[in-house]
Amino acid sequence: MRASACAKLASLSFLPQFAFRPPVSYSPRPPRLRGRSRYGAAKARQPSKDQTRMRMSQYFLPTMKENPAEAQIVSHRLMLRAGLIRQTSAGIYAWLPLGFRVLKNIERIVREEQDRSGAQEVLMPTIQSADLWRESGRYDAYGAEMLRIKDRHDREMLYGPTNEEVITVLFRDGVKSYRDLPRNLYHIQWKFRDEVRPRFGVMRGREFLMKDNYSFDIDKKGAIHSYNKMFVTYLRTFARMGLKAIPMRADTGPIGGDLSHEFIVLADTGESAVFCHKGLVDKDILSRKIDYDSDLQPIVNEWTSLYAATDDMHDKAAFEEIPEGERLSARGIEVGHIFYFGTQYSAPMKAVVAGPGGEQITVEMGSYGIGVSRLVGGIIEASHDEAGIVWPEAVAPFKVAIVNLKPDDGAVSGACQKLYDGLAAKGIEALHDDRDLRPGAKFADMDLIGIPWQVIVGPKGVSAGKAEVKDRKTGQREEVPFDQVVQRFG
RNA sequence: CGGGGCGUAGCGCAGUCUGGUAGCGCGUCUGCCUUGGGCGCAGAAGGUCGUCGGUUCAAAUCCGGCCGCCCCGACCA
CATH class of the missing domain: 3.30.930.10 (Bira Bifunctional Protein; Domain 2)
Structure with a gap:
């Protein structure tokens, strides 16, 4: 409605068409945060953009357990x-x-x-x-x-x-x-x-x-x-x-x-x-x-x-x-x-x-x-x-995934974050599964999406100073001391 | 384009034959519990049944039109 009215108006005008364009908003307005400043404390607590993007708890990744009927192959x-x-x-x-x-x-x-x-x-x-x-x-x-x-x-x-x-x-x-x-x-x-x-x-x-x-x-x-x-x-x-x-x-x-x-x-x-x-x-x-x-x-x-x-x-x-x-x-x-x-x-x-x-x-x-x-x-x-x-590494959406088995455990999450940062420093983007889910659900999702390497971090491993590195393709797992994990993916 | 099938909650489906208060599993939300392979218990939200019209006291259900999607074949990166 509005567009055709605008077109009509413009065609009747001898001024350039753009002069009569209604004030269309080309980008959504920033949301108004009630009760606190958009740039205040709330923002300071936000993780960096990079970390936000690669955390599964923040990532748009709707997985499904069952096969949609329309998909045959x-x-x-x-x-x-x-x-x-x-x-x-x-x-x-x-x-x-x-x-x-x-x-x-x-x-x-x-x-x-x-x-x-x-x-x-x-x-x-x-x-x-x-x-x-x-x-x-x-x-x-x-x-x-x-x-x-x-x-x-x-x-x-x-x-x-x-x-x-x-x-x-x-x-x-x-x-x-x-x-x-x-x-x-x-x-x-x-x-x-x-x-x-x-x-x-x-x-x-x-x-x-x-x-x-x-x-x-x-x-x-x-x-x-x-x-x-x-x-x-x-x-x-x-x-x-x-x-x-x-x-x-x-x-x-x-x-x-x-x-x-x-x-x-x-x-x-x-x-x-x-x-x-x-x-x-x-x-x-x-x-x-x-x-x-x-x-x-x-x-x-x-x-x-x-x-x-x-x-x-x-x-x-x-x-x-x-x-x-x-x-x-x-x-x-x-x-x-x-x-x-x-x-x-x-x-x-x-x-x-x-x-x-x-x-x-x-x-x-x-x-x-x-x-x-x-x-x-x-x-x-x-x-x-x-x-x-099972993605080949060259095309995989992420080369490495960090599977945080206990996100509410500070030591486990701290270890995951450290691994994430270490990988990032080498230019490797990792997907960090920090969702509050049972381990089984995380493993199933991770196998489904096929990231070539899973770095699994749980309380047992943290107390032993080790993560488990799983090869998605072969299913082989290996315990690796934390300080050696990052260099494996160089 | 020929032949067949299906549209009911985010996903998978039952209910349609025989019209009468719309269901199940999974997922989602809340609480508790649990924490190394889709755990358990309790509670909750969510559907004008693809759409338009007809028949009827009453339509997810019967009839007709339209739309969408899938499969087999012909065709194709």
């Missing part, structure tokens, strides 16, 4: 139960503090590896114009999965399901010479695909966070080098997250092109059947030193020379040539996809540069995606047990 159940996400509409989720921390950790690793490869980060909008998509010819081709919307002037817009069109225009308008090639631009942005049937929680939502990037080269040779760079980058990215992600030759599908690999995380509950050579599982990329300007083909060949295929690309005869003991039939989740697609977009959208002889050359493109939000689910599918999530 394990990662979806655990994400809801562990207080990572909440659904707001079909296939659309809100990220709660713990889940958001994981999402940001994944995003950070993706970003670091993109930067390492020489790709440059941009940020393109979520809302795009239909005209742009008409130019590439995809507006009608894309179908109902594209969320089409109209603005107030009845202009046709859409919520971007992908960004080839936008990036091609940015490139076309900004680069005119072969001297400016190659380029590789990426961004990490929310996308929307109006899936007929969203399911599996964030693994196949409608709104999802995706890293996508686009390479531009003067010729096919250059484009393949760009492709190879991303191939290696993806190997590193997933390995850093503690995942076994195997590149598999992929069908290029509706996006087109003739060179494409899917990166598949192996998980028993994966969406599709996959077949590969066992040797791929044990290959290690992180120990290699990589020069992204050198010829990466040997590394790529090393991975692609062993058989690996998803269901739809499976070649039974070729698979059976592998000695039986080295065959691996498993299930997997697609977490990344890379394409070389030549001039499919650059030609219709006229992304051309001047070559050395002044001739016009249509650039060769590739595009590369990683499902950032999907990875949160994928990692859980690949790493959980009966009790809950």
Whole structure:
């Protein structure tokens, strides 16, 4: 009501619209504390912001003991139960503090590896114009999965399901010479695909966070080098997250092109059947030193020379040539996809540069995606047990949790606080469970949310000068003198 | 988009067939007790039964429309 009245008023005015905006309050007013000053004694007793944030008694972490009926697969159940996400509409989720921390950790690793490869980060909008998509010819081709919307002037817009069109225009308008090639631009942005049937929680939502990037080269040779760079980058990215992600030759599908690999995380509950050579599982990329300007083909060949295929690309005869003991039939989740697609977009959208002889050359493109939000689910599918999530350290919301078994015991709480401060001094954020609950409930919650290391502090330990350090993954516990706990996590 | 199912307290469910004062478990709150794996006892709060309309003296329950969510398939990062 108020907004439309305001719009009407503004449209009748010949003064700038902002002059007539009602005094909207953009941030909530500070609460009035009755009976004492907001800045008085009450504040002095508050713990520091950092401590407040990481204390479970103060933390927004709604865990659930029972499985919500709507969640069918394990990662979806655990994400809801562990207080990572909440659904707001079909296939659309809100990220709660713990889940958001994981999402940001994944995003950070993706970003670091993109930067390492020489790709440059941009940020393109979520809302795009239909005209742009008409130019590439995809507006009608894309179908109902594209969320089409109209603005107030009845202009046709859409919520971007992908960004080839936008990036091609940015490139076309900004680069005119072969001297400016190659380029590789990426961004990490929310996308929307109006899936007929969203399911599996964030693994196949409608709104999802995706890293996508686009390479531009003067010729096919250059484009393949760009492709190879991303191939290696993806190997590193997933390995850093503690995942076994195997590149598999992929069908290029509706996006087109003739060179494409899917990166598949192996998980028993994966969406599709996959077949590969066992040797791929044990290959290690992180120990290699990589020069992204050198010829990466040997590394790529090393991975692609062993058989690996998803269901739809499976070649039974070729698979059976592998000695039986080295065959691996498993299930997997697609977490990344890379394409070389030549001039499919650059030609219709006229992304051309001047070559050395002044001739016009249509650039060769590739595009590369990683499902950032999907990875949160994928990692859980690949790493959980009966009790809950088992986070790989690199993506865990917290590396360490301090389990205070008796918060109302000054000695126990004092020991916990000291450990917390010691970890903080080393730059390690710990989650401090200072809630007044029975030990059993705390252990159950802690196992559910899957923090890799639990430092358990109780009265017995305090009198012996020791804490118990539990490895979430193996369940092994070890008594460690207090003064040695912090250094274990350096 | 084809086929199926479900909407009752924060979560899991019963009650609907056969209309008559809305229930159970878990969670939450208070008190006591307890304190190394979701402990025990006592008390309490919390639901216009998805929504709109119809039938009826009376609707969670019967009828119709709409909305939402889930599953299988086709599709997909």
